[in-house]
Each structure stands twice: as C-alpha cells, then as structure tokens.
Amino acid sequence: MKILICIKQVPDMESKFKINADGKWYDRTDLAWRMNEYDEYAVEQAVRLKEQVGEVDLTVLCIGPDQVKETMKKALAMGCDRGVHIADNDSHTREPIEIAAMVADFAKDKNFDIIFTGMQSQDRGSAQVGVMVAELLGLPAITTIVAFTFENGTVQVKRELEGGGKALVSAAIPVVLTCQLGLNTPRYPTLPNIMKAKKKELLTLAVPDLSGIGACQETAACYFPERKGSGIVLEGELPEMADKLIHLLKEKTGVLA
C-alpha cells in the first residue's frame, strides 16, 4: 500500500503577526513555525494505518521554502517513511489550485492508495487543496473526517457536518481524505524515531510547470480585523443593573423604540 500525506508549514498562531510590505500576506519575521494542526492529524492517521496493516509506504509531501524541511522532519519522526519537498519560495502567494496542481503532478503516476491532507491550513484556511487534488486525479474525496477505519481495501470514515451531526461514509481506495480536529491525538515522536528520521530519504523537487493552470483568484489585501467597540460589564445590585441596561438600550439601540 502506498500513502501520500500532504502537509504545510504554518506560523504558530500565538506569534506576533504583521502585514508584509505588499500588504497581501503576513510578514515572515518573528514567527515561530510548526506543522499545520490538521496535517498532524493526517500524519498520525497514516502512521496508525501503517501500524495496522504493516506493508505500507508513507510519503510526506510539503511545498515551500527550504525551512519547511524542519517540519517535514517531524512527520518523518512520527513515522513517515520518505519525504518529498517541492522547493517553492513563493508558495505563500499560490492560490489553492496551484498548490493542488503541484501535488497532483507529483502524485499522478505514483498510484497512491490513500492521500491524506489536513482539512485546511491554519494560515490561509481555504480548505480547497485536498478536494482539488482529488478532482485533478479523478479520485473520490471525503472531507473533514473525524473517525477512520480501514478494512479490505475500503475506508470507512465519519465526516463532521454542520450543527454537530456526523455522516458515515465509505469508499474503496484510492481515495483522498481531509482530516479534521477530533480524528486522533497526534503522537509525540520518540527519540529513536527522531534519530532515524534524520537518515530518511528527503527528496527536493522543483516546482513543476504550472502554465496550464489559470489564475482564478487574486488576493487584494490582507489586514487585521478592525477593532470594534468592546463589551460592557454591568455591576451592582440587580434593580440597579436592570435600570442601567434599560438606559443603555434606549440610548444606544433602537430595540425599545
């Protein structure tokens, strides 16, 4: 069995974000980097599948500048067998279809049985790459999975639906799955595996020809949400607070008019 796991390196969300010079993305200085949270679920699920089935080869793929190799090493330490890095310093400017095209270009002749991706990235959050990869490869895609089993060439997953509902979906491999929070708890790599990861194959490829992929979107601007008025906490005895509330509603809203 061959499995592909697509991961992305994203800034830690606690970082101090600044908008970059062209105003279309965040500035890279003072950021701490890590694996996209949803991609960690993807890696973990793939490694668990390998532990279940045995004869599985796990390829982890990541697109971005050279520094993404650090994040790839974590995936290798968690249990992926080999890494493929598509070196692209402009990855942050790519729209989802371009990223999906790069993944599909790599995967098209490799006969992967399952492609795991995160449900979305924590920074751009388009949630499109996984499904577009499936479309480009002509594979079924099941998104936002929160449970996964595999038996006799069929995957059975639970999808998260709006309003907390779940859908039970099954599909025969090959299939693309995008992973959501709740699917699993990613493991902490053991030291022997960290050591082994340093010696695993990590191939760097150039960005393939994307000329056939037409641009569909354009990022106009990137900005912080405007600070809106803050909440008010009323204090005091109940009748007093009720009076204050009525006063506020009259003064600032039209609900009592």
Next chain:
Amino acid sequence: MEFTREIYWNVGHGFTTLAPMYGLLLVALVVLARGCLKRLKVYRLGKPLDRTDQRGERVKNLLDNVFLQTQVYRVPGPGTAHSLFFWSFFILAIGTALIVAQADFTDLFFGVKFLKGTFYKLFSITLDLAGLLAIAMLGGLLVRRYLLRPEGLITKPDDALMHGLLLAILITGFVIEGARMAVTEMGTPLAPWSPVGLMTAHLLGGLGEGALRTLHAGLWWFHLLLALAFIAVIPFTKFRHILTTSANSFLSDLGPTGKLTTINLEDETIEKFGASGLTDLRWKDIFDADACTVCKRCQDRCPAFATGKPLSPMRVVNQIGEIAFTQPEANLIDTVDRDAIWACTTCFACQDICPASIEHVGKIIEMRRNLVLMEGEFPGEEVMTAMEQTEVNGNPLGMGYASRGDWAESLGIKTLAEDSEVDVLYFVGCYASFDKRNIAVAKSFVKLCQAAGIKVGILGKEEKCCGEPMRKMGNEYLYQTLAMETVETIKGYGVKKIVTTCPHCFNTLAKDYRDFDFDIPVEHHAVFLEQLINTGKLRIKTDAFSCTYHDSCYLGRHNNLYEAPRNLIQSAGGKLTEMAQNRDQAFCCSAGGGRIMAEENIGDRINVKRVRMAVSTGAEQLVSNCPFCLTMFEDGVKGADVEAQLRPKDLAEILAERLVD
C-alpha cells in the same frame, strides 16, 4: 589486688573451647560471605558506574554517616535511639574484640595482658553501661515499633528476629556477667565497676556456686551461638543494612546535589533511553534497595505521598529490590506504576533525609526518560502540549517567542543584542517573561538593580526556556536542545555574570549546563540582592510586616541556600514566623519536577496543603523565591479560601516595595 578478670572463666581456655568456638565462627563467616556474594551477583545486573573515585571524600562520608551517625540522628526519637544503640553496640563489639585480642593473641603468644588495672576498670564500666544503654534503646525502638506503631512503618518477621536476637544477646551477656560476678567478684572493689552486672549478680545470689557455674557455662555457649547467628544472618535479614547502608555512604552520590546524569545523545550506539527494566538501571540503583532500612523517612516527607498520590519513594526503592531478587525480567515501569512515576516533584526531601544514601529521584527520572523518549508518553495531554509549545516557541506556556521581552519595554533595559556591555545578564525565565503575576517580580528585580546602579541586560526574544521542567519530566532530548542553544547564545555575548529570579533556571544554568562547557557564574536573586545590600549598594527601608517564608526546593535542598532569603526579609523589617516544615524539611509547592506543566488530578492539592501550613503561622504574607512557588501559592490561597488573609509575594517584591528613594 590486680583489677582484672579471668577470661574464659568457667568455660576453660583449652582446645575443647577454642576449637568449636573458632570453628563455628568460621562457619558463620562463610555463611555471611556466601550470602553477600549471592547478593553481589544481583547488584551486578545493573549498568556500570564508578563510585570509587574521590576516596578521601567517600571515606569521610563513611565515617560521618556510620560512626558519627550524622544522618541517622537528624530525626529525633527513632534516630536518636538508633544512634545511641549503634554506639553502645559498637562499644560492646570493640570490648569483645579486645577480650579476644588479649586472650587468644597477645596473652596466648606473648604473655601480654592489657585488660587490667585502671584500664580494666574503665573497660568494665564502659561496657557495662553500653550494654544497659543498648538494651534501653532497643527497648524503646521495640515499644515504638510494636506498641506505638507509627503510621506507615512496615513491620515484618525480620524485625522481630532482629529485636529478639539483639535483646537476647544483650540480656544473656548480663546474666553471664552476673553469674560470674556472683561467684568471683562479690564484695571486691572491682564489683562496683560493673553496676548492671553487680545487680544481676545480686538477683542470682540465691543460687549456689554449682548452679551458677552450670548457668554460666550454658549461657556462655548460648550467647556465643546467638552472636554467631547474628553474624551469619546479616545478608539474609534487614541486618544486612549494617554492611549495605554503611557501604552506601561510601558509594553515595557526591553531587552536585540532585544533578542528573546527562545522556550522551551523540552516541548512536545507544538504542534505549531511560529505564523500563532492571538492567537499564545502574548497579547502585539495585544496591540502594539493599541499603534501604525501610525507615520511611522519605515517605514521611514526600509531598506526593502526603496528599494521597500513589508515590512513596521508599516503595519505589523496595520495588526495585523486589524485582531484582525475584523476577529481574519484570517491567520496571509497570511494577512501580506510571502514576507514581509521574507524581514526583523532584523536591529532594526523600534523598536529603535518607540515612542510607539512597538516590530516589534519579531512578524516577530514568523511568520518566523511558516513558517520554521511548514511548512518547506523558502524564497528560497538557504536558505533551507544553513540550510541543516549548519546541515551537521556547516556552511551555505557548506564548509567541517574539514577545518574550515585551514585559521590559519602558523599563530602560536593553537586550544583549542591543547592548552587550552589562554588569549582569538577567536570565528572566519563562514565567517572569510571560506570566502576569511573575512579570511583577521581574519588574521589581529590575527596579532593585537599577536602584543599586547595576546595569542589567536581558536576552529578550533570544532567551528560551532553560529546559528544566522538560528535563525533570524525562524529556532529555528537548532539554539538551534548549540547553545547547542557550549556552551558545549566552556565550556569544561574553557575559560575565548571570542572575536569575527562578531557582530552577539557577540550578540548571549553574549545575546542569556544566556538562555543556558552561562556566559563567550564576546567582539566584536572593544571593545577589543580599550582596547588594551588604555592600551598601542597595538601600532598603525597614518597614515592619509579618510573613512566613517558603524555602523552594531548588534554592533550599538542591542548593543549600537557606539564610540569604531570611536575611533579606530581616533587612526589609519582616517579622518572620517559620512554618513547622522549614529549611531542609520544607514541603514542596507541587510544581517541581516539571509538574508545573501537569494537572494535579490525583489526591489532594499539594499547594493548598502548603498554603494551609503558611496560614497557620498567622503571618500576612507568604514570601518565596520561585516563580513556580508563587504561581502555585496564588492558586493555593484561592483553593484554601484564604485570599484575604495571606498574600503570596516574592523576595524581590518585598524589597522593591521598601526601596529608599
């Protein structure tokens, strides 16, 4: 008359006495030696470790701990009784040896007798009183063990045998002496030099000489057999502690106190980290189990045990011994139990008080290392998250690394990147950098330094966690990664001196980093500020306040710094009311050993217990010297519902509030 006595009186000094006597002694010694060798084989299951270096220091420890009983009598009551018993029994043993030396050696071969005259009188009364003292102390210990039965004291058949055998040896000794005196010494000026013997002689006075002689001879042989039995059973009973505990004080860890072994992560031949089986431990760890006297001192002081967690340092040590001698293949971690392994705060109270030089903490860390490095296991998901946060942002709180120095904005201090010409580097630590309550401590410290004209610099966003909580939690890999980065960063600036406001950072930079060629002097702020006051650079108003002081484990037991903080409190005008458990007996706040990253969800809360101890002093402020302690106490005053009565404070805050303008 010549003051002496006939050795071998009534039993004879011929072949029929000496041959069986020395024959049996030889048998006893052979049994002893075989028993010891058998155990030695088990110790050898452990990994090698050199504990025969620095012999002078080791011999001194041996003399201190064995002959002076310094560790033993630290605990009044049972400790005192054991020390007195040891000394008196030791005197009796020397007395017996002198008798043998004269009768079977100097007199036999050279006709030299030294047990005579004034020396004999002193010899006689010393041994007599030693015997009495030994019986009294043994009796006291017997009452404690069998009647008072202190909580947690484990009594096994071994103990009955030991008490019985020793008592029998001592009592038969006096009866033999009494019988002999009743026949030979009554009314002589020598008699009063054996007051207990004389009293026994009076009690036996009613018997005729024939009966006394029969009794004497019979008991003499019986006493000899008991004494030889005592020697023979040493390796098979808790008597073995006479050898193992003594040896352990020679083999003890010579420090620095509490310093863990640093795993060589460059060594690619190591495939297994930490300990999951007996053979992963060092031989000393197995030997420790044999040196344990089950005195439960460690257990009595363990904050985890005291709050209902499944950890007893004594039990851990004994479990290691048990599997070593019964099923060495057993899984160590399953035997000890994960919850017990995770419960340790590395407060060092166990190891500090142990009279047997046992190293409890290192064993627990070895098991943690195995769980973390080999299994990726943690006490809870929150700990794993904290580890991951530290990998990404260099702090377990998960705050963005770039904002690490934000607290110092507008304080007029620079990062070393901006200006590296400073008097001291303030290694702020994670809590004082990011935690609101502890930022107040950092600001107070900077204020004090500035008032004293000290130019302080910080690393700002270049600073990372020193790695202490991760290391104590078993994550040696993450610790070493952080340590090497920190060493490189600090060394790069040519820093002359480092001050920390955290005893964990202090301990790590000052001790642990020595393994990474880091030798820049490091001080904890308590010591640094005391010097500033003593040299007149820092002037503090005495403004009376009432407080109690909590000795953090890592400033106290781990670094033996008890007075500097108290001097600071005094110079600020503090009226210090000590908690019952202070200095080396201080009760941990719960956050050491990486527990600051973990939820405490078994048993009672340690911090609340400590806060209650502080409240009972009636003091208004609970002063400590550690960001973890402060955090736990801020939480503890809420848990104990005493927020209005007791205010947790750091030393730096107490002083900064009283700066002379």
